[in-house]
Amino acid sequence: MGAEGQQSGQWADVTPDAARRLVIAAVEAFAERGYHATTTRDIAGRAGMSPAALYIHYKTKEELLYRISSVGHRLALDILRRARDSGGSPADRLSEAVRCFVRWHAEHHTTARVVQYELGALGEEHYAEIVALRRDTDAAVRTIVEDGVASGDFGTPDVPGTTLAVLSLCIDVARWFNAEGKRTPDEVGELYADLALRMVGYAKKQEEAARPFPGLIH
Amino acid sequence: MGAEGQQSGQWADVTPDAARRLVIAAVEAFAERGYHATTTRDIAGRAGMSPAALYIHYKTKEELLYRISSVGHRLALDILRRARDSGGSPADRLSEAVRCFVRWHAEHHTTARVVQYELGALGEEHYAEIVALRRDTDAAVRTIVEDGVASGDFGTPDVPGTTLAVLSLCIDVARWFNAEGKRTPDEVGELYADLALRMVGYAKKQEEAARPFPGLIH
DNA sequence: CACCTCCCTAAGCGCTTGCTCACCTCGGGG
DNA sequence: CCCCGAGGTGAGCAAGCGCTTAGGGAGGTG
Numbered sequence: 001m002g003a004e005g006q007q008s009g010q011w012a013d014v015t016p017d018a019a020r021r022l023v024i025a026a027v028e029a030f031a032e033r034g035y036h037a038t039t040t041r042d043i044a045g046r047a048g049m050s051p052a053a054l055y056i057h058y059k060t061k062e063e064l065l066y067r068i069s070s071v072g073h074r075l076a077l078d079i080l081r082r083a084r085d086s087g088g089s090p091a092d093r094l095s096e097a098v099r100c101f102v103r104w105h106a107e108h109h110t111t112a113r114v115v116q117y118e119l120g121a122l123g124e125e126h127y128a129e130i131v132a133l134r135r136d137t138d139a140a141v142r143t144i145v146e147d148g149v150a151s152g153d154f155g156t157p158d159v160p161g162t163t164l165a166v167l168s169l170c171i172d173v174a175r176w177f178n179a180e181g182k183r184t185p186d187e188v189g190e191l192y193a194d195l196a197l198r199m200v201g202y203a204k205k206q207e208e209a210a211r212p213f214p215g216l217i218h
Numbered sequence: 219m220g221a222e223g224q225q226s227g228q229w230a231d232v233t234p235d236a237a238r239r240l241v242i243a244a245v246e247a248f249a250e251r252g253y254h255a256t257t258t259r260d261i262a263g264r265a266g267m268s269p270a271a272l273y274i275h276y277k278t279k280e281e282l283l284y285r286i287s288s289v290g291h292r293l294a295l296d297i298l299r300r301a302r303d304s305g306g307s308p309a310d311r312l313s314e315a316v317r318c319f320v321r322w323h324a325e326h327h328t329t330a331r332v333v334q335y336e337l338g339a340l341g342e343e344h345y346a347e348i349v350a351l352r353r354d355t356d357a358a359v360r361t362i363v364e365d366g367v368a369s370g371d372f373g374t375p376d377v378p379g380t381t382l383a384v385l386s387l388c389i390d391v392a393r394w395f396n397a398e399g400k401r402t403p404d405e406v407g408e409l410y411a412d413l414a415l416r417m418v419g420y421a422k423k424q425e426e427a428a429r430p431f432p433g434l435i436h
Numbered sequence: 437c438a439c440c441t442c443c444c445t446a447a448g449c450g451c452t453t454g455c456t457c458a459c460c461t462c463g464g465g466g
Numbered sequence: 467c468c469c470c471g472a473g474g475t476g477a478g479c480a481a482g483c484g485c486t487t488a489g490g491g492a493g494g495t496g
Contacts, residue, residue: 016443018443018444033338034254034339036255037254037339039484040483040485049445050444050445051485052444052446052447052487053444055484055485060484061484061485117393120251121252121255157412158409162409162413164394165413168391168393169383171393172387172389175335175386175390183379188379191376191380191383195380195383195417198416198417199413203421236473257452257453257454258455267474268474269454269475270456273456278454278455
């Protein structure tokens, strides 16, 4: 329920149709109650199927969680890598990374909650695979921060610590964001992009805003 | 297991002794596996008792979670209120609040994880009571930020949003902090106090550090 | 029409869960 | 000495869990 029907776009490459309906149902249920409190009967029911139908498309309930976690992590990683490689100044790239990453966590906060907070329920092998993706996520942001420090645009005494803090701040959006609240995903993304720049010690904002044609100056 | 035996100090006013052992066992178990994945047999086993003994001291498993959540939230709220009322400059008070709040989340990250991430498993009445405590928590920090903006020490375009972000950053420490990692709770507290000041637009740090006797100047 | 395949369901198996209950143990007062 | 209440146990109940299995119906092919 709610206005999150567009979410099915995220799962476009999950086929056949019944398997996709099950994923969407599972995301809703896991996000609401948590993995362990969700029953396979509940998932199947939300997808309009009998409990047994789940096992035609997925071997276990854990595999369903793994599919969600895997797709979600790859999506999030893509967002950050695109920003990292977008070729502006470090400030532009960090701003873009945080804005998009936060917007995704707010817009798809049900998916993001499962992705970020239900890792512990994965089996050992699946867990290891997801942890590797998370290290890549961290590396993407750290690269931007390092670039900014090297160019002198940023000033922070602890690059890994500040990177961790920026990512942590973004991830936690999935925990508190409420679709019925007054903030839109775009607003939160904008606010957080600004906060992230402050955190890394970037202070040239006003200066840049005052320049009439930023692109033409060199 | 681990070097967290001192944690029992947190639960000093839970009596009798058996009830306290059960709380400590439950915190460990809930933090490791989550509330729903933890069995009453596991909790009782960790406390060195039979499964039935749990029900002499607590009516249900949920009541055990509620006790933990209640004590933890009151502890966290006290930390922030003490900092709010500590009577220095807004920067000093925000710095102190974040430093202590983060240190608590790192040092007692098992308790903090239960307190911050298992709310959803509480019954309706207990949940409402805890949510009220969380609103007070938010208000304590917001007061400090408002004071700083009013005095001109801080500069931020969105006080409630920035307050939310600072709290969110601190809370998320409980998720990622690892006792076996290389950062100590004190180091994280120090780093985060600095980050929080940057987030609220406070820029007078160096100036203050350069003054030889800060207390004697007026 | 028979036949095969793909999806799906009804029924239910074996097990674990939160929780209960009849009984036990043991230190202290009359 | 008996008795008693507080705090504990072993055994087990009803319900719910993840998952399996036997079989049914729809649609394409000969």
